[in-house]
Amino acid sequence: MKKGKRLGRPSNAWRIPVAAVILLVFLAPFYILLSVAFRSPQDLNSYWRFPTQLHLENFTDAIENGKILLSMANSLILTVGAVLLITVVGALAAYPLARCRTRLNQGIKGFVMGVMMVPPLSILVSLYSVLVKMHGVNQYWGIILILVTFELPLSIFLYSNFISSIPGALDEAASIDGCGPVRTFFRIILPQLKPVTASVVILTGVHCWNDYQFSLYVLQSPKLRTIPLAIASYFSQTTSNINAAAAAALLAILPIVIVFLFLQKYFIQGMVDSAIK
Amino acid sequence: MKKTLSLVLTAALSLSLLSACTPAADPQPSSGGAKPSAPTVSTPATPSGEKVELTFMTNVVGEKAAALESALKGFEAETGYTVEFSAPGDSYEELMKTKMSSNELPDVFTTHGWSVARYSEYLMPVNDMEFAGRISDQIKPVITDSEGNMFVLPIDIDIAGIVYNVDVLADNNIDPDSLKTWDDFAAACAVIKAAGVSPMHIGGKDTWTIGQFFDWVAPSFYVTDESASKAADLKAGKFDVPTWTEIAQMMADWTAAGYFNPDVLTADYNSDMEALATGKTAFCFYGPSAIMDAKGVNADASLGMMPIPAASDGDAPSLIAGEDIAVGIWKDTKNAAAAQELLNYLARPEVAGAIAKAAGNSSGLTDVDVELGDIKTYFDKYKSVETFPYFDREYLPSGMWDVMCATGAEILAQKSGAVEDAGKIMEQSFLDKYAG
Amino acid sequence: MNLFYLPAVLLFLVFVIYPFIQGGFLSLTNWNGYSQSYKMVGLKNYVRLFTDGNVGTAFLNTLIYGFGSTLLQNVLGLALALFLNGKFRGRSVLRTVIYLPVMIAPLIMGYVMYFFFSYNRGAINDIVLALGGQMVDWMASGPRAVAIMTVVNALQFVGVSMVIYLAGLQNIPQMYYEAAAMDGIGKAAQLRYITLPLLMPAIQSAVVVNLIGGLKLFDIIMALTSGGPGYASHSLSTLVHRTYFGSENAGYASAIGLVSFLLIMVIGTLVTRYFTKKEVEM
Numbered sequence: 003m004k005k006g007k008r009l010g011r012p013s014n015a016w017r018i019p020v021a022a023v024i025l026l027v028f029l030a031p032f033y034i035l036l037s038v039a040f041r042s043p044q045d046l047n048s049y050w051r052f053p054t055q056l057h058l059e060n061f062t063d064a065i066e067n068g069k070i071l072l073s074m075a076n077s078l079i080l081t082v083g084a085v086l087l088i089t090v091v092g093a094l095a096a097y098p099l100a101r102c103r104t105r106l107n108q109g110i111k112g113f114v115m116g117v118m119m120v121p122p123l124s125i126l127v128s129l130y131s132v133l134v135k136m137h138g139v140n141q142y143w144g145i146i147l148i149l150v151t152f153e154l155p156l157s158i159f160l161y162s163n164f165i166s167s168i169p170g171a172l173d174e175a176a177s178i179d180g181c182g183p184v185r186t187f188f189r190i191i192l193p194q195l196k197p198v199t200a201s202v203v204i205l206t207g208v209h210c211w212n213d214y215q216f217s218l219y220v221l222q223s224p225k226l227r228t229i230p231l232a233i234a235s236y237f238s239q240t241t242s243n244i245n246a247a248a249a250a251a252l253l254a255i256l257p258i259v260i261v262f263l264f265l266q267k268y269f270i271q272g273m274v275d276s277a278i279k
Numbered sequence: 280m281k282k283t284l285s286l287v288l289t290a291a292l293s294l295s296l297l298s299a300c301t302p303a304a305d306p307q308p309s310s311g312g313a314k315p316s317a318p319t320v321s322t323p324a325t326p327s328g329e330k331v332e333l334t335f336m337t338n339v340v341g342e343k344a345a346a347l348e349s350a351l352k353g354f355e356a357e358t359g360y361t362v363e364f365s366a367p368g369d370s371y372e373e374l375m376k377t378k379m380s381s382n383e384l385p386d387v388f389t390t391h392g393w394s395v396a397r398y399s400e401y402l403m404p405v406n407d408m409e410f411a412g413r414i415s416d417q418i419k420p421v422i423t424d425s426e427g428n429m430f431v432l433p434i435d436i437d438i439a440g441i442v443y444n445v446d447v448l449a450d451n452n453i454d455p456d457s458l459k460t461w462d463d464f465a466a467a468c469a470v471i472k473a474a475g476v477s478p479m480h481i482g483g484k485d486t487w488t489i490g491q492f493f494d495w496v497a498p499s500f501y502v503t504d505e506s507a508s509k510a511a512d513l514k515a516g517k518f519d520v521p522t523w524t525e526i527a528q529m530m531a532d533w534t535a536a537g538y539f540n541p542d543v544l545t546a547d548y549n550s551d552m553e554a555l556a557t558g559k560t561a562f563c564f565y566g567p568s569a570i571m572d573a574k575g576v577n578a579d580a581s582l583g584m585m586p587i588p589a590a591s592d593g594d595a596p597s598l599i600a601g602e603d604i605a606v607g608i609w610k611d612t613k614n615a616a617a618a619q620e621l622l623n624y625l626a627r628p629e630v631a632g633a634i635a636k637a638a639g640n641s642s643g644l645t646d647v648d649v650e651l652g653d654i655k656t657y658f659d660k661y662k663s664v665e666t667f668p669y670f671d672r673e674y675l676p677s678g679m680w681d682v683m684c685a686t687g688a689e690i691l692a693q694k695s696g697a698v699e700d701a702g703k704i705m706e707q708s709f710l711d712k713y714a715g
Numbered sequence: 716m717n718l719f720y721l722p723a724v725l726l727f728l729v730f731v732i733y734p735f736i737q738g739g740f741l742s743l744t745n746w747n748g749y750s751q752s753y754k755m756v757g758l759k760n761y762v763r764l765f766t767d768g769n770v771g772t773a774f775l776n777t778l779i780y781g782f783g784s785t786l787l788q789n790v791l792g793l794a795l796a797l798f799l800n801g802k803f804r805g806r807s808v809l810r811t812v813i814y815l816p817v818m819i820a821p822l823i824m825g826y827v828m829y830f831f832f833s834y835n836r837g838a839i840n841d842i843v844l845a846l847g848g849q850m851v852d853w854m855a856s857g858p859r860a861v862a863i864m865t866v867v868n869a870l871q872f873v874g875v876s877m878v879i880y881l882a883g884l885q886n887i888p889q890m891y892y893e894a895a896a897m898d899g900i901g902k903a904a905q906l907r908y909i910t911l912p913l914l915m916p917a918i919q920s921a922v923v924v925n926l927i928g929g930l931k932l933f934d935i936i937m938a939l940t941s942g943g944p945g946y947a948s949h950s951l952s953t954l955v956h957r958t959y960f961g962s963e964n965a966g967y968a969s970a971i972g973l974v975s976f977l978l979i980m981v982i983g984t985l986v987t988r989y990f991t992k993k994e995v996e997m
Contacts, residue, residue, distance in 0.1 A: 124972030542834030678963030
């Protein structure tokens with residue numbers, strides 16, 4: 003952005019009020035959350051009026067009773083585990099799907115796309131009983147496998163689109179040189195997947211970190227509670243202190259907001275790379 | 280060729296995987312049925328040195344949960360066992376249903392009024408345990424099944440009437456004891472409404488709060504009047520639609536008259552408590568625990584509880600009595616001995632008394648005195664008022680609660696035909712589930 | 716080489732296809748969701764499904780949540796992208812702020828929105844009052860609740876389509892516009908004949924990504940209305956949840972789940988295929 007140019011274009015003046023309105027709309031939720039979180043339960047003023055006295059007890063309450071810190075650790079463990087598998091299994095699966103466009107593979111790809119759209123709750127009941135039989139309830143690996151399964155389609159979709167854009171001539175050259183498919187994948191394809199891997203990690207990582215539907219059933223032990231579970235149970239349990247609940251919500255979103263603010267270049271680039279090849 | 284091979288491999292592998300996890304705990308067709316297992320009281324104590332871990336799950340939250348948790352800490356200190364305590368709040372029932380479906384329950388859990396109708400299939404009878412002889416007669420019938428088995432330790436008893444804000448009634452010169460019938464009650468509502476206060480407050484977003492209304496009102500129409508009681512019909516699988524329509528009509532009339540809070544469909548339980556505590560409403564259909572919750576919002580609030588009006592002049596007001604914190608043992612637990620030790624510990628007068636106090640309820644055991652403070656005045660005052668069980672737990676098949684909530688929401692939304700539909704839908708679901 | 720997708724296929728078999736088949740079996744029973752016993756009831760649940768108004772409402776709502784937010788996200792996303800594509804101070808801050816809500820768990824966003832739309836003390840009603848209006852019980856009407864939640868979902872995730880379009884716009888060579896301007900072609904026509912066609916790949920991606928999110932909407936509904944008033948704002952996901960756990964009709968819930976699984980899969984595939992074709996034609 004060159005500053006000189008801005009001055010040279012007077013027609014840009016109208017953008018300032020529009021920008022201000024947009025800013026207001028998108029920041030309002032955060033403002034209200036802050037305003038509620040720092041408010042004493044006895045303060046019955048409008049949420050728009052920021053409390054003059056910061057009621058920090060809400061936060062100590064949230065940390066002690068809401069066990070927010072423990073839930074952050076849990077969320078981190080399962081996000082890292084799930085994302086690792088999502089990228090590896092996804093990249094592997096995408097390779098043949100992108101390269102061998104047989105009927106079967108087209109069918110599988112269509113199926114994968116379909117799974118991506120389907121509300122997972124429609125099969126939750128039997129999904130849960132499968133997991134029980136495998137003794138995967140209340141286990142990190144249980145929730146990780148489920149998250150991997152339902153995030154895989156996105157990963158496969160992104161990887162296969164990306165691999166399609168890598169010229170097939172490279173593979174052919176490799177196979178003429180005597181490389182098997184395994185070596186071709188690891189030598190030729192894998193090194194080129196860096197940018198799309200960043201997208202996969204970021205997109206599915208945010209989903210896993212924020213997952214509520216699956217964790218609710220799989221992680222029932224309070225020791226394993228993730229952030230959305232901790233917040234949900236805190237909101238449902240505090241009959242008298244909605245402010246402490248808001249404080250808990252604020253603490254819960256803090257890590258991901260901070261990570262985003264520092265790495266936003268990668269987040270946005272990842273999103274863009276995934277969409278426009 | 281390669282492709283075909285890999286396809287076959289895929290199929291073979293996946294098939295073997297599927298068969299590896301074929302049903303072990305699959306629900307069995309009804310012909311098999313589940314038999315309650317025999318009580319195993321004489322289980323030898325766990326050999327010392329082995330670490331015992333119990334899981335304990337409860338539906339209760341807030342003060343009650345804190346009291347339970349501290350009781351469990353005492354038990355851990357005394358025995359050296361560990362107890363994993365879990366109070367998931369709103370999602371408790373859902374979790375328990377998924378756990379029951381896969382026959383994988385916590386060692387010890389609370390049954391929120393359903394020890395017989397829903398959970399007895401999974402609970403160990405407690406008839407032969409030490410505390411069984413001490414269970415209060417008031418709660419005994421509620422927790423006993425048709426074969427005489429009891430499955431839980433009832434730590435406290437929930438005696439519930441209509442909770443009210445004392446100041447709002449006083450300001451409008453309404454004596455709660457003069458509200459003998461629903462007509463009296465509606466007249467009082469008209470006075471309160473004219474004074475600019477919402478007579479009743481329901482947090483309909485939480486849906487269960489709507490079911491409360493029917494649990495409070497239905498007994499007076501169906502069962503409290505002995506001369507016209509339909510209790511036997513209900514138990515025999517007959518649902519009287521016109522009576523339900525009367526109840527629904529009453530709700531519809533009150534909605535039209537503006538006796539409920541204006542945000543009745545979107546408010547939640549928290550806002551009920553806020554309104555009750557700050558004098559923005561007069562009546563709520565919750566038990567004494569609501570008084571504790573509302574005091575959490577405003578410690579100075581002056582709150583009381585009155586018996587539930589009757590449907591006709593010939594009948595008298597009544598109260599509802601039910602299980603509150605009732606603790607049972609999973610019949611297939613691997614830690615039966617330790618779980619029984621835990622129940623015995625919780626049944627000790629000082630332990631049970633402390634938990635009941637936190638709940639604001641009287642004890643479910645005969646030899647336990649609970650310091651109740653304010654609420655005790657009301658319990659004493661209405662000691663002679665007849666009590667009835669929670670309507671849906673006693674007279675409706677499990678699963679009807681949600682139907683009451685859903686049809687009630689349509690009435691509160693003033694949807695046309697909602698009153699007639701309510702009766703029809705209730706009957707249909709009643710018959711389906713009764714036959715189930 | 717096809718062996719590469721073995722792990723993925725295995726996961727799908729165990730956690731999607733097998734549960735799907737078992738769900739098919741359960742949908743023929745009257746299982747209450749927790750008991751160890753149940754009866755076979757044949758196709759009764761399916762017969763009921765096609766006459767149940769609540770299922771119809773939930774299906775319609777799901778389409779509104781899905782396609783409504785997709786439409787909004789793309790129109791708004793494009794507008795925001797065009798706006799941010801100009802050069803002015805603070806534009807990167809603006810981009811950050813618009814994208815920020817994407818990071819927030821939808822469940823938490825739902826709770827925050829409850830502070831806005833509740834009747835008493837709701838932030839929106841405070842504004843209405845300040846402007847001299849009457850308080851509105853926003854979520855009391857089903858269609859309005861559906862509309863509000865569609866907008867909330869769209870605004871929360873509009874950042875995604877915005878950055879996709881922003882990148883798409885920056886890939887369009889400036890010389891096209893310069894040439895058009897020289898020929899005296901207006902801004903509107905430039906948008907119609909240069910920008911939109913060249914953005915087609917970006918549009919495809921944005922639509923697919925948004926549709927996936929919208930059709931699955933669950934958390935926000937649970938936090939804001941629990942599907943109420945009555946059944947008016949349920950999506951298929953929340954309806955299955957309520958039928959299974961609330962009404963204790965697990966057999967029926969499985970039937971609803973399976974039918975919605977198939978319907979959404981078909982709709983989703985058709986939309987994706989439509990857009991993929993479009994792109995190929997370009």
